[in-house]
Amino acid sequence: xxxxxxxxxxxxxxxxxxxxxxxxxxxxxxxxxxxxxxxxxxxxxxxxxxxxxxxxxxxxxxxxxxxxxxxxxxxxxxxxxxxxxxxxxxxxxxxxxxx
Amino acid sequence: xxxxxxxxxxxxxxxxxxxxxxxxxxxxxxxxxxxxxxxxxxxxxxxxxxxxxxxxxxxxxxxxxxxxxxxxxxxxxxxxxxxxxxxxxxxxxxxxxxxxxxxxxxxxxxxxxxxxxxxxxxxxxxxxxxxxxxxxxxxxxxxxxxxxxxxxxxxxxxxxxxxxxxxxxxxxxxxxxxxxxxxxxxxxxxxxxxxxxxxxxxxxxxxxxxxx
Amino acid sequence: xxxxxxxxxxxxxxxxxxxxxxxxxxxxxxxxxxxxxxxxxxxxxxxxxxxxxxxxxxxxxxxxxxxxxxxxxxxxxxxxxxxxxxxxxxxxxxxxxxxxxxxxx
Numbered sequence: 001x002x003x004x005x006x007x008x009x010x011x012x013x014x015x016x017x018x019x020x021x022x023x024x025x026x027x028x029x030x031x032x033x034x035x036x037x038x039x040x041x042x043x044x045x046x047x048x049x050x051x052x053x054x055x056x057x058x059x060x061x062x063x064x065x066x067x068x069x070x071x072x073x074x075x076x077x078x079x080x081x082x083x084x085x086x087x088x089x090x091x092x093x094x095x096x097x098x099x
Numbered sequence: 100x101x102x103x104x105x106x107x108x109x110x111x112x113x114x115x116x117x118x119x120x121x122x123x124x125x126x127x128x129x130x131x132x133x134x135x136x137x138x139x140x141x142x143x144x145x146x147x148x149x150x151x152x153x154x155x156x157x158x159x160x161x162x163x164x165x166x167x168x169x170x171x172x173x174x175x176x177x178x179x180x181x182x183x184x185x186x187x188x189x190x191x192x193x194x195x196x197x198x199x200x201x202x203x204x205x206x207x208x209x210x211x212x213x214x215x216x217x218x219x220x221x222x223x224x225x226x227x228x229x230x231x232x233x234x235x236x237x238x239x240x241x242x243x244x245x246x247x248x249x250x251x252x253x254x255x256x257x258x259x260x261x262x263x264x265x266x267x268x269x270x271x272x273x274x275x276x277x278x279x280x281x282x283x284x285x286x287x288x289x290x291x292x293x294x295x296x297x298x299x300x301x302x303x304x305x306x307x308x309x310x311x
Numbered sequence: 312x313x314x315x316x317x318x319x320x321x322x323x324x325x326x327x328x329x330x331x332x333x334x335x336x337x338x339x340x341x342x343x344x345x346x347x348x349x350x351x352x353x354x355x356x357x358x359x360x361x362x363x364x365x366x367x368x369x370x371x372x373x374x375x376x377x378x379x380x381x382x383x384x385x386x387x388x389x390x391x392x393x394x395x396x397x398x399x400x401x402x403x404x405x406x407x408x409x410x411x412x413x414x415x416x
Contacts, residue, residue: 023218023270023271024270025217025218025244025268025270027217027244027245039202039271039272039273040200040272042271042272045271045272060271060272064265067247070244070245071245074245075246075248075249076246076247076248076260076264077260077261077263077264079263080247080248080263080264080265081263081264081265081266082244082265082266082267082268083265083266083267083268084267084268084270085268085269085270085271085272085273086270086271087271
């Protein structure tokens with residue numbers, strides 16, 4: 001499988017709240033970020049957590065979020081960020097209209 | 100170990116355990132012993148495997164990470180390799196960084212990095228040893244991503260507003276460690292002396308190296 | 312839904328800087344998981360272990376200490392996978408407690 005995103009791509013995290021084992025923290029769901037790096041392709045931990053093999057492997061990216069995007073009331077400077085490792089199936093491209 | 104002893108049919112000699120032998124034996128301690136004994140009985144692993152693993156756990160401390168940081172400060176080529184692949188760079192120094200990939204992120208005059216795992220407590224155990232209690236606490240895991248500067252201030256760390264604070268939430272397949280900035284006035288120090296300056300907390304990113 | 316372990320961004324009090332030295336039984340829990348999840352055995356994945364900890368539920372998750380959560384999750388997975396049985400575990404725990412009692416007398 002080939003990675004769908006590259007460093008520099010703007011992405012939006014899927015806004016979904018499944019009740020099982022997931023690796024995408026609640027606070028980034030639905031948020032916009034920028035891919036900082038392709039980390040690797042790994043068997044999907046969300047499958048492996050239930051005893052399955054998690055294949056095919058899935059790409060994991062470092063995604064950089066501006067703190068102001070994550071927390072509209074963020075008190076610190078404009079430039080502060082949080083980077084989170086996110087699997088490809090949690091990411092969608094960001095359209096020009098911001099959607 | 101001088102305090103090693105064994106009970107009849109206790110499956111492995113072990114150091115005296117003040118927590119078990121002088122305090123109450125909780126259900127979870129009993130469960131731990133029972134699971135270990137059952138797995139040894141069933142030859143899932145041996146008592147020797149257990150002993151070696153415990154020794155291995157005890158052998159890991161922030162000193163491993165500190166040696167790497169000091170080497171990186173002195174050797175730009177090593178630093179480049181470390182930023183590329185910590186586990187391979189560790190091997191060059193005969194340090195076993197484990198099989199989980201570790202990513203070193205470098206503090207610069209423009210960016211201060213700090214690590215957390217909001218979903219559990221992922222931590223670069225093979226290079227820094229077992230995590231401190233606060234790293235696993237609800238307060239640290241909840242607050243660092245939302246108010247990093249306030250949390251850093253609780254550790255006595257003030258980062259100027261012009262410097263980006265970048266939090267790394269290690270949720271997935273990587274572990275992070277921070278490559279701190281080399282303090283000024285250390286030009287004449289050798290690797291051992293430099294390693295002595297590098298604390299666990301500055302490799303987590305909650306402090307910076309302070310030389311007074 | 313927001314799950315209880317997924318706490319990034321929630322309000323909480325100050326970070327308590329107190330630390331304790333890990334006790335032998337805590338290290339034993341750590342060693343058991345390393346041995347079971349290591350590449351020589353792969354009996355438990357760290358993903359399964361995390362899932363089992365999360366599934367302890369909000370009450371137990373906050374009530375138990377870190378390594379209590381770990382050994383609970385390890386034990387549950389070993390039983391689910393048929394590596395040990397509930398009866399064996401119960402019997403062995405009684406043995407351990409009896410031996411401990413004896414050692415104190």
